[in-house]
Every structure is written in C-alpha cells, then in structure tokens.
Amino acid sequence: MIPSSSPSRKHPHRILSLAMAGVAGLALAATGLRGAAPDAAPAAPAPAPAAKPAAAAPAAPAGKSPVFADVQPILAKYCYACHGGTLAPAGTAANSTGKSGLTLDTLENTLKGGRSKKPGIVAGKSAEGEILRRMQLDAAVKDVMPPKGKPVPTADEIKKLVDWVNAGAK
Secondary structure (H helix, E strand, O other), X not given: OOOOOOHHHHOHHHHHHHHHHHHHHHHHHHHOOOOOOOOOOOOOOOXXXXXXXXXXXXXXXXXXXXXXXXXXXXXXXXOHHHHOHHHOOOOOOOOOOOHHHOOOOOHHHHHHOOOOXXXXXXXXXXXXXXXXXXXXXOOOOOOOOOOOOOOOOOHHHHHHHXXXXXXXXX
C-alpha cells in the first residue's frame, strides 16, 4: 500500500494530465483520426516509440522479488549527490558519511537511516521508513526529498521502491 501522501497528491495535475492524454490518444487511435478533418485521408502511422532511457531501474523478473540492485539506479539518480557515500559522484556534496549522516551506498546503510535515528527503510512496511516518507511529501514541505529545485522520482520509480520495501527490502 502506498502511503496517503503518494506522488499523485504531490502533483495531481501531472497524473490528471497524463490520464487525459492517454484517454485522448486511445480515442484517436481507435477512430484512426490524428487531428485531420473527418473526410481527410488517414494520417501516416505514428513512429515507433523511443527506447527507454538506460538510467531507468530494471523491473524484477516476473515471479521474483525485487532486490537492492533493482532499485539502486533510482537512488543513484535522485539521492547519491548528497547521500551516495562512497558512490557519490565526484564534486558533489556527499562524502563517506553523507548529508545528515545518511548514506545509501549499501543495503545496510539504506536500512539504517541517518542522524534522525529513524530507519531509512523498514523491510515489509513501506509506510514506516523515512526515505519513502520524505520522497512522497508535498513539494512545499521543508523535509521533502529530493530537496526543492531538484528532479523528483516519477510515480513509477516510487512504485518500484515501495514494491521493493514491501517485498522485504533485500
């Protein structure tokens, strides 16, 4: 279960816009119209969709629970600049202890959490860990992570993290 402060509450306009665009696209595809007048010839087929970016976290194979390696690309993309510890990109603010004592470079450190003394992740309980709680806060809240002005995880990326935690965070 995703906590009540889910990504859709953070950016409801994004979710609604995506849903409306999807419904409109399906309707146009079903009728064969692509913005042309009803008596015009059908438009050429749409180009093939672009390949997914390489940085996206791979999904766990069907029937297999996700593991830390499956979600680490998400953490690297949004968190390592400040909390990467030994894996932090060169020239970033993170060091071996990470900001606020939180490093996400290993499963053990990710579970442990930082100076807040609250666990970063609680295996099997996605609503109880500090990392997911802060990632799903409203953008205006002071404790939101990533901080204001930084890119935020997509709803799909948050779901992958939630699924990993609920599957036991191994």
